[in-house]
Amino acid sequence: MDLGISGRRAVVCGGSKGLGRAAARALAREGAVVTLFSRSIEALKVTQRELSEETGATINIVAGDVTTEDGRKALLDAQPNADILITNPGVRQTPDPFGTITRDMWDYWMQAHFYSSLELIQAYVPGMCERKFGRIVSLSVSFIKFPQVGFAHTHAARVALSGAIAAIVREVIPNNVTINTVCPGLIDTDALQTNLHGHAKRGNTTYEAIVEDRLKGCPAHRFADPQEVGDLIGFLCANQSGFITGQNIINDGGVYQGLF
Numbered sequence: 001m002d003l004g005i006s007g008r009r010a011v012v013c014g015g016s017k018g019l020g021r022a023a024a025r026a027l028a029r030e031g032a033v034v035t036l037f038s039r040s041i042e043a044l045k046v047t048q049r050e051l052s053e054e055t056g057a058t059i060n061i062v063a064g065d066v067t068t069e070d071g072r073k074a075l076l077d078a079q080p081n082a083d084i085l086i087t088n089p090g091v092r093q094t095p096d097p098f099g100t101i102t103r104d105m106w107d108y109w110m111q112a113h114f115y116s117s118l119e120l121i122q123a124y125v126p127g128m129c130e131r132k133f134g135r136i137v138s139l140s141v142s143f144i145k146f147p148q149v150g151f152a153h154t155h156a157a158r159v160a161l162s163g164a165i166a167a168i169v170r171e172v173i174p175n176n177v178t179i180n181t182v183c184p185g186l187i188d189t190d191a192l193q194t195n196l197h198g199h200a201k202r203g204n205t206t207y208e209a210i211v212e213d214r215l216k217g218c219p220a221h222r223f224a225d226p227q228e229v230g231d232l233i234g235f236l237c238a239n240q241s242g243f244i245t246g247q248n249i250i251n252d253g254g255v256y257q258g259l260f
Contacts, residue, residue, distance in 0.1 A: 004239030006031030008083040008133075011075070013066045013120070014090030016043035018189040019139055021051075022230025023086050028057035030234060035060040035079045038090060067091060067112045072119055081127045084237045087117035088139040092191050094198075095150030105153055113157035118164060121179065125172055134177030135237040138165060142185040142252040162248055169246035178245035180236050185252025186214055188223040220253030 010027045014020035015036030028034050028051050036044055036059060044061040052059045062078040064071035067089055091112045096105065117138055128134025140158045147155040165179050172179070186192060200210045215221055229251055235241060236249075250256050 001238075001240075003030045003234060003237065005084065005135075005237060008032045008237075009079070009081060010034045010084035010086070010237070011037060011079055011082040011120075011124070012086040012088070013037050013075075013116075014088035014139070015086070016040060016047045018090075018191055019184060019187060019226050019229050019233075020086065020088045020090065021047055022226040023088075023137070023139075023233040024059075024230075025051055025055070025227065026230040026234030027084065027237060028055040028059060031057060032084060032237075033058045033060070035062060035075075035082075037062045037064065037066065037075050039063065039065050066120070067116045072116065072123075075120070076123055082124045083128065083131065083133055083135070085120060085124050085134075085136045086139065086233060087120055087136065089113055089116050092194060093141070093151060093154045096153065097150065098152050101153050106156075109153040109157045110160070113154060114161045114164075117161055121165075121168070125168075125177060128177045129172060129175035132176045133239075134172070134175070135241065136177070136179040137233045137236050138162075138179070138181040139233075140181050140183045140248070142183040142250045142256055144183060144248065145250060145256050145258060166246050173245050176242050178236075178242060180244060180246070181248045182229060182233055182236070183248055183250045183252070184224070184229045185250070185255050186218055186223045187226055187229055189226055192223065218253045218255050222253065224251070224253060 010032040012020050012024040015024045016038040024034050041063040048059045048061050062075050064074040089112045144158045162181050169179050196210045200207045
């Protein structure tokens with residue numbers, strides 16, 4: 001399927017690795033002009049070279065921390081207009097008992113998972129509305145549908161973002177601008193492996209045992225390839241996807257058992 005986005009300008013946050021890289025790859029394959037944004041200039045250069053060689057697309061890079069105002073300003077200065085925006089804080093979640101979460105910690109996770117995405121959405125949406133085309137995808141986690149013990153701070157910020165998006169979409173859809181959230185489950189990324197190693201250490205067990213336990217709880221009995229999420233994001237950015245908006249789309253191999 002031709003997604004109809006050849007030549008569109010795409011900004012992908014956290015684009016050097018993992019799910020951000022997979023999303024960038026899907027968009028580059030469709031001929032989008034992609035700007036990768038993440039913290040490490042070295043990782044950005046590697047991904048830029050690899051995606052350029054594979055897809056032939058124009059890949060630009062900007063280094064900065066999306067969770068800071070200075071980082072977002074650097075991105076907006078380098079690429080002030082975008083037709084496609086993939087918001088992705090690229091911050092690994094870490095568990096904390098509820099009683100230990102301080103006000104500063106709540107504020108940090110709101111900055112990382114709420115303000116970082118919302119301020120970019122606010123910055124790019126006016127231009128999208130003027131041009132009558134915009135596709136925004138927010139990368140979240142499947143657990144916002146069933147928040148887990150120890151992650152009250154991070155899940156609260158992500159749920160707040162989904163709530164804000166749900167209100168915003170009805171203002172912008174008349175201009176062919178959509179905003180959706182993709183909620184991945186167990187995806188075989190460096191971040192997942194790091195998290196599972198952390199769980200193993202805290203539980204005084206092995207990485208292999210933790211993996212086996214997680215797979216038991218996944219009806220698909222496997223971790224997903226990152227590109228499975230990247231291609232879903234690519235489809236949501238398609239010209240043909242202009243009637244899908246305000247959705248929190250779970251991609252977790254059947255772990256979540258709710259209807260809605």
